[in-house]
Amino acid sequence: xxxxxxxxxxxxxxxxWIDGLRPEMPVSRAARKTLRRRLxxxxxxxxxxxxxxxxxxxxxxxxxxxxxxxxxxxxxxxxLVPARKYEKMTKLLGRIRKCAGTARDxxxxxxxxxxxxxxxxxxxxxxxxxxLRGEAQEPIEKLHRKLRGGKFDEKVRKxxxxxxxxxxxxxxxxxxxxxxxxxxxxxSFFEAGSADLGDVALLHQFRIEGKHLRYxxxxxxxxxxxxxxxxxxAEIERAQTLLGIVNDHASAIEHMTTWRAEWxxxxxxxxxxxxxxxxQEALRDAKQEFHRWWTPQRSAELRNRFAVVLxxxxxxxxx
Numbered sequence: 001x002x003x004x005x006x007x008x009x010x011x012x013x014x015x016x017w018i019d020g021l022r023p024e025m026p027v028s029r030a031a032r033k034t035l036r037r038r039l040x041x042x043x044x045x046x047x048x049x050x051x052x053x054x055x056x057x058x059x060x061x062x063x064x065x066x067x068x069x070x071x072x073x074x075x076x077x078x079x080l081v082p083a084r085k086y087e088k089m090t091k092l093l094g095r096i097r098k099c100a101g102t103a104r105d106x107x108x109x110x111x112x113x114x115x116x117x118x119x120x121x122x123x124x125x126x127x128x129x130x131x132l133r134g135e136a137q138e139p140i141e142k143l144h145r146k147l148r149g150g151k152f153d154e155k156v157r158k159x160x161x162x163x164x165x166x167x168x169x170x171x172x173x174x175x176x177x178x179x180x181x182x183x184x185x186x187x188s189f190f191e192a193g194s195a196d197l198g199d200v201a202l203l204h205q206f207r208i209e210g211k212h213l214r215y216x217x218x219x220x221x222x223x224x225x226x227x228x229x230x231x232x233x234a235e236i237e238r239a240q241t242l243l244g245i246v247n248d249h250a251s252a253i254e255h256m257t258t259w260r261a262e263w264x265x266x267x268x269x270x271x272x273x274x275x276x277x278x279x280q281e282a283l284r285d286a287k288q289e290f291h292r293w294w295t296p297q298r299s300a301e302l303r304n305r306f307a308v309v310l311x312x313x314x315x316x317x318x319x
Contacts, residue, residue, distance in 0.1 A: 016069075018219045035160050045062045049103075061104055061107070067093050179311065189212070210243060
């Protein structure tokens with residue numbers, strides 16, 4: 001399998017925001033629009049990742065991103081989705097995300113090995129990674145064959161149609177639902193941020209909670225003012241960027257350690273040892289850069305700003 005670095009047009013990418021929502025609209029209407037907008041792109045990107053992966057690694061990247069966003073939206077409206085439909089869709093999305101994740105990890109590492117002036121030095125290792133990338137493509141194509149012919153879109157249609165809506169009582173508004181849901185994500189984010197973030201595992205958990213919060217901000221933002229999109233989201237996005245760099249190096253170290261134990265090739269072992277040393281140093285630098293930016297003061301200020309937007313009582317957001 002060959003990987004060519006041709007970009008995917010921005011017009012083809014899914015929007016991060018869910019437009020057309022109003023704060024006072026019934027939450028069931030907001031949920032239907034959101035879930036359609038989040039779930040349908042997964043099927044389209046799966047088709048591209050299965051049939052056009054050789055033209056650009058961006059297709060698999062967008063598949064993984066769209067799947068994560070879809071799973072986050074499902075979680076945000078979980079109480080409105082019939083339990084069986086929710087379980088089946090989250091299980092399917094989990095399978096797609098896992099396949100896309102394996103392939104994407106290979107793409108990222110391959111690009112990092114081949115983009116520098118020392119690409120020739122890493123060629124044997126890059127060749128082996130490319131072989132792994134070819135193996136990772138098979139599960140993606142298998143899933144696409146199983147879901148082609150509009151089967152995924154039909155699953156989405158049936159799930160959205162079955163959303164719960166109250167018949168005999170006044171329905172919750174979108175803003176009320178969003179305030180409650182976003183408050184849970186904010187609480188989980190800052191709780192994870194209060195741990196010992198010098199520990200890579202706890203730093204990774206903080207990144208996961210930050211990712212959940214970022215996706216929730218994307219599909220709930222229309223319920224609030226522009227500060228959410230223009231300022232608060234940017235702060236979470238910056239944290240995610242810095243934590244993503246940390247994660248890239250930590251993930252590379254984990255993969256290479258596994259490969260070294262599995263591969264019986266002295267030349268590859270030597271390259272892996274050399275690269276491991278580089279990645280470990282880069283991981284230290286990335287962690288230091290994150291901690292220089294994410295200070296206790298920044299954390300406290302951001303928490304208070306979320307509390308104002310969400311209109312939380314003082315006791316719920318005290319630092």
